[in-house]
Amino acid sequence: MNVAIIGAGINGLMSALELSEQGIEVHIYDQQQAGREASWAGGGILSPMYPWRYPQPVNALAKHAKALYTEWNQKLLPTTGIDFQIQQTGMLIFDQKDFDIGLNYANTHQEPMQICQHLTQKDIQKLNPKVSKQFQEALFFPELSNVRNPRLLQSLINYLKHQSNVTFHENIKISKFCIQDSYVTGIEDEQKVIYSHDHTIITTGAWSANWSAQLNLQIPVYPIQGQMVLFKTPKNWLTTMCMNEVMYLIPRKDGHIVCGSSMKDIGFDKALCMHTQQNILNACFEMIPELQKFPIIKQWTGLRPSSPTGIPYIGTYPQLSNLWLNTGHFRNGLCMGAASARLLRQLILKQPCIEDPTPYQPSQLVSMTKHF
Known part of the structure; x- marks a missing residue:
């Protein structure tokens, strides 16, 4: 075949x-x-x-993602010498309207990877001291990971x-x-x-x-544009992924931090938009104020294949x-x-x-x- x-x-x-x-x-x-x-x-x-x-x-x-990519990384690495850099940083979510459903989701759907805990401001600062003190509460999902795509x-x-x-x-x-x-x-x-x-x-x-x-x-299936921003910080500077109102920060092992992401229904247009960039930055700086001290290394857009x-x-x-x-x-x-x-x-x-x-x-x- x-x-x-x-x-x-x-x-x-x-x-x-x-x-x-x-x-x-x-x-x-x-x-x-x-x-x-x-x-x-x-x-x-x-x-x-x-x-x-x-x-x-x-x-x-x-729900199979982390296990399957970990399995493939182990198999491919000896041939390619390229590590996927799967990193279990966990994720902090600050959207209070999602707290109740988020806390119950893992048990309701039998998904251990989505288990989480409710944190107070003191807990948040201990886990990730870079988070703005304006956030009094958060959900922390310790099992969540990211891969360097x-x-x-x-x-x-x-x-x-x-x-x-x-x-x-x-x-x-x-x-x-x-x-x-x-x-x-x-x-x-x-x-x-x-x-x-x-x-x-x-x-x-x-x-x-x-x-x-x-x-x-x-x-x-049609394109929905998403815009991203990349910062460079010291290694291990940000200890967890963070998310609020659909905006996120994803730390990489070497200190790069991926920030995004927007959603725009504008066909196959991949042009960067300064207004969109500012919205992303405002959301990320609200979560992690100190990020403003570090340089933007790159910006880009991608076209997601949206289905109904x-x-x-x-x-x-x-x-x-x-x-x-x-x-x-x-x-x-x-x-x-x-x-x-x-x-x-x-x-x-x-x-x-x-x-x-x-x-x-x-x-x-x-x-x-x-x-x-």
């Missing part, structure tokens, strides 16, 4: 990893360099932010390029499916070159709706037996990515599934077309 994967973000790369480790021949196509879009641009929190705000199928996949992507790409059964086709834009009798017989690039594969997987993220017209069924509910589409495409989807993860592409890829692999190879695949089935696209 050989498989084509269109799109080399986290979901495409993880799908390639899962399949190639099963001995499948994998061909990865991307219209630019692999791993350069939303997967690289995100923060890398290995949990949905405020999981109680998301449908349970999102959390069902995300650029390093994760670099490791995946490096490892996959070492595999004899994996071929990268970068800077090649696939523009058309060749379809005959409910079967994809090939994929065609802009130069009219046709590539034939037994199965094809769409992992094109925010660009996935572009296939709708050709496939005669709307794929309701945030639940991704994972499974075979309606009416096309060898075309598969793994897209529409919205803000949780990285934390769902490892389990999404494993579920897809299990569906393709008819193996027992890591989670019930029903909530993710693309067959629901038929009824959702009118809402696109």
Whole structure:
């Protein structure tokens, strides 16, 4: 069996990893360099932010993130020499309106990773003395971790390029499916070159709706821009992740701190906005006032693949037996990515599934077309 994967973000790369480790021949196509879009641009929190705000199928996949990425890091590191830098910093959440539901969430949904404790100001200062003293209370989630997603992507790409059964086709834009009798017989690039594969997987993220017209069924996935800011502080300067009103700070091992993130529905526009940047900075300085002393190293934007509910589409495409989807993860592409890829692999190879695949089935696209 050989498989084509269109799109080399986290979901495409993880799908390639899962399949190639099963001995499948994998061909990865991307219209630019692999791993350069939303997967690289995100923060890398290995949990949905405020999981109680998301449908349970999102959390069902995300709960596997830390264990699966830890497992893959151990396997890939000897080959790549690139550590994902998974760091269990825990997270402080200051949104008081979420305290009651947050405190009960772990027990209600049997998710030990989401266990938390209510802290007073004295507790907060002991745990993370950089937090503003204006915050009298917080929830602390000690089991939450983050992964350095650029390093994760670099490791995946490096490892996959070492595999004899994996071929990268970068800077090649696939523009058309060749379809005959409910079967994809090939994929065609802009130069009219046709590539034939037994199965094809769409992992094109925010660009996935572009296939709708050709496939005669709307794929309701569209871009939502998120903007980020990166600071550089001394090593181990900030001891925990912090979040308030959907804005977060994520400390890295070397002292970099990732701050974000905005949400703007402006199509495929990736331009930086000074007003948005100031909103992010104001929120972060409110949580950690001393951060103002340190330099901004970088700013960027990414395009999240938004779907109507945030639940991704994972499974075979309606009416096309060898075309598969793994897209529409919205803000949780990285934390769902490892389990999404494993579920897809299990569906393709008819193996027992890591989670019930029903909530993710693309067959629901038929009824959702009118809402696109």
